[in-house]
Amino acid sequence: MSHDEAFVIKQFGLDYFEESVALLSFAFQGERSEEQRAEMRKKYDHPQYTRFGAFVDGELAAQVFIIHFETYIHGQVYKMGGISGVSTWPQYRRQGLVSKLLQQSIQFMQQQGQTVSYLFPFSESFYRKFGWELLCERKTYSFDILSMPSAKSVQGIFKRVSWDDKDLQQIYGQYALKYTGMLKRDELWWNERHIRNKTAQHVVYYEAEVPLAYMTYEVKEQVMNVHELIYVNEDAYMAFMSFIGQHDSMVEKVKLKTPADDILSFVMDNPRIETDLANYFMARIVDVEQFIKQYRFVATNQSDRIKLRVTDKQASWNNQVYYLDIDDTGKAQLHTVADDDEDGYEVTLSISILTAVLFGYGTLIQFARYNLVLGDAEQINRLHHRIPQQQTYISDFF
CATH class of the missing domain: 3.40.630.30 (Gcn5-related N-acetyltransferase (GNAT))
Known part of the structure; x- marks a missing residue:
């Protein structure tokens, strides 16, 4: 893509239906029947589906779909944005269009109150760069x-x-x-x-x-x-x-x-x-503070305060140092603190590893052994014992 070409990211619907379906058919190597096209047309005008396109000189060059779902996490219902339909025409690949679309999608989901996101990856390593991590095996x-x-x-x-x-x-x-x-x-x-x-x-x-x-x-x-x-x-x-x-x-x-x-x-x-x-799906926490407000840690006979540093290159609102306060019932809140705060040690991890830990697909102690979680061993151990464990799985596909 040259500097002379006009580039814009915007939402679209039925106005670009034919162009979108043509790109999907090419990218996923399958023509749609008339019946399938009729069903797809309904979705392009339905509020449960949001589509972002990267347009170059008015032409649809790449696209990402967000499906608005709800999901169960340790028995609680969360709003979730399902990423689907990620596709690019070959002449526009490796120019950062999908990266920009994913960044736009993360911002949009956060604005919609969707605290988590799922997707089925064509490449785990690619989506890890944007904060998604393995959710389950099948x-x-x-x-x-x-x-x-x-x-x-x-x-x-x-x-x-x-x-x-x-x-x-x-x-x-x-x-x-x-x-x-x-x-x-x-x-x-x-x-x-x-x-x-x-x-x-x-x-x-x-x-x-x-x-x-x-x-x-x-x-x-x-x-x-x-x-x-x-x-x-x-x-x-x-x-x-x-x-x-x-x-x-x-x-x-x-x-x-x-x-x-x-x-x-x-x-x-x-x-x-x-x-x-x-490996099956991947997951990402979109908004750490809102996610933690809803999350239920293991109840104990005491409260805990953990100093937590979360790194998130794609979502500045998550890229913070926090105090994680968990009461004896398991309810918790995050409070941002200044980087130079000297009060206590900290536990440091990326948004992707935090997602895996809080979903229950791996533990803090396991990840700490491989230096994917860093910090004070005593705080890591205390937090480890407050995180509930439940088998992860999704039986759907999108």
Whole structure:
């Protein structure tokens, strides 16, 4: 991009629909059908979606989408901005356009009160430069259906339902609270999932008329692809293991995606199973002070004050030295302090490592061993014991 070219970043909607879809199709190597284009058109005029474009001489050169979500973090609901659709025409790559768009997006999310952001990375190292850090891992199983546990009688019943059945949402809501990182799905997002998997079957497991689990899946060419297995308790999980095994007359292989803490290998009769454990989404705290106000640390019989230095190259409002005051109930606040304040030692870490620590994907002590957290060992240890631990996971994609 030469100095003579006019450059601007601005929001856009339906006015640049054709240009935006053309860039998406090129960048992600997939043409959209007329039905898909019709569904996409609705989103370009919907308030849950915000689009920023980098324009060079009036031409859309690069783009970033923000989807406005809510997410569960240690049982609390947070406003979250989901980054998606990051794409650039080849002639404009390596000119800093996406960097400027991401910086604009972080500022916008902070103004919208979105204290966290998620994205699925094409490159972890690239997004780490902007403060995002690994959120979770996801297991993908692939196995012979004959490896499933022997079919057993179950106490409840299975029932096929439509995608908009309220029992699905009830089960999901209970399951989502068990993991940090899950979306709080609204009606719009339930509809989006259906659009992506229109041919899927939805089956609910009930005991005494209480919905306890559901599975969304498809069978094609003797392969069962389980899009989602969501359950309230482990008995319901095992009931679906038996249900999957009942497909042995029509299915040879099963593919199943689960959180990293799933223990399917231990419940299979013959665990000859391919398991792919891979990094999945990344997360970023957008506004540290507002995030901490909502965060719930572990309750103890005392209060704690930790001097905390947070480094954030992309968000000046986070790039501060703070006193982190946590009361005995776990409520906390941050108070900015002057750099030359001599009162006590400090714990120093980047916004990305702070995100990983507070989400529970790694601990302060682990990161301190590799000098990703620096500072006073006693303060690091005190703060470590105040941070709750919960498995991180997100079962969605955007």
